[in-house]
Amino acid sequence: MSGLLTALLEDIRIEYIARMQANGCTEPYLTAERLCHEKLFLETDRLAEIIQQDPTLLAARAGELIMNRQESENPSVGVIICSNILAAALEGLMAVAVEQDWLDVDEEGNVLVDDEELAQDAQYIIEADYSRSEHAKQVIAQGGVSQLSQIFSAAEAAFLDLLRENTRERDAYQLALDISSDYSVFAPEDIAPLIAENPLLLGLRPEDLIDEELFDGDPPAGLIISAHLTRMMLHQMLELGVEQGVLMLDSSGHIVVPDQPEEPPTLH
Structure with a gap:
């Protein structure tokens, strides 16, 4: 403790x-x-x-x-x-x-x-607001490269390297999934410094991001953060795929993904 x-x-x-x-x-x-x-x-x-x-x-x-x-x-x-x-x-x-x-x-x-x-069935009001953080405001004001930005940049570089060898649409989508799994899933000791840098991560909620069968529908707090980071990274990789011309947009501006993709990003 x-x-x-x-x-x-x-x-x-x-x-x-x-x-x-x-x-x-x-x-x-x-x-x-x-x-x-x-x-x-x-x-x-x-x-x-x-x-x-x-x-x-x-x-x-x-x-x-x-x-x-x-x-x-x-x-x-x-x-x-x-x-x-x-x-x-x-x-x-x-x-x-x-x-x-x-x-x-x-x-x-x-x-x-x-x-x-x-x-006595007390219903206590929770006044804490985890969407607010003075520390996060200070970090943004100071500028610089955050730890999370460094991780995302490393994932982006790895994705681009792999795209040079895999140019088919199906490969690009699968590579995005793979990179998201490799870079966005963290152990508690890896997540804690990110929270210290940006406490707003404490405001994240499950929001049906995690399979109900996992953890009996009651995921650990750290996994909720991991799930959000994984989704964010996947979206970034897919957008990068569009920029590189290996993924396409439909008429509504949404990224076209292959039918029946392989396994989604793995949450450990």
């Missing part, structure tokens, strides 16, 4: 104890749940810093953790990761409640929460 995240969770623990003491040690579960929702949907740039320190957070999945109905159907990467942080924090606060004798456990070690607390 990153140092930033460890410090954050410790602050949450301290505030939980203070709130419980202030309200007469009542509603230990709801107090913990409210506190976590208030504090743990982190703003974009802060979450990006935490992910840079701990890329394993990109393995997080939405599961049944998102209590906001509007976000649960097509959650952003940021919401998925924060929901997992929240779940871990809530579990930790339940352990604090047991230590303080605010809650009991059964013979199997399960925390016993009052039915009245569990019956």
Whole structure:
């Protein structure tokens, strides 16, 4: 766990104890749940810093953790990761409640929460906006070549090299698929620096980009980013193919792709 995240969770623990003491040690579960929702949907740039320190957070999945109905159907990467942080924090606060004798456990070690607390179907508003990032604005203002641009440029160079040897339309489309797979799929430790550079990647959503059969329809947060980058790169390669005269446009200006193409870009 990153140092930033460890410090954050410790602050949450301290505030939980203070709130419980202030309200007469009542509603230990709801107090913990409210506190976590208030504090743990982190703003974009802060979450990006935490992910840079701990890329394993990109393995997080939405599961049944998102209590906001509007976000649960097509959650952003940021919401998925924060929901997992929240779940871990809530579990930790339940352990604090047991230590303080605010809650009991059964013979199997399960925390016993009052039915009245569990019956309250709270719908928490997620105020974090992962389509905003001050850091991303600063990077754009400074100019220069980003890490993601370097990767796309390398893919473009590789695609052009291969086109020189494969000029048929079918080959060009398949090569675009191959290059997209080779250059746009990243491990968590590869994605984290890209997020640190451009935290707006945390605003990406699944948007039916990933086969429902994969990961039981609940893809890891990092794979959602990979899927978007793969699609972006494929489009760039296809446009390059048009520029090179090996792919054609139809009357509507859309790229004509061969019938029954081979496998789509592979998401590992």
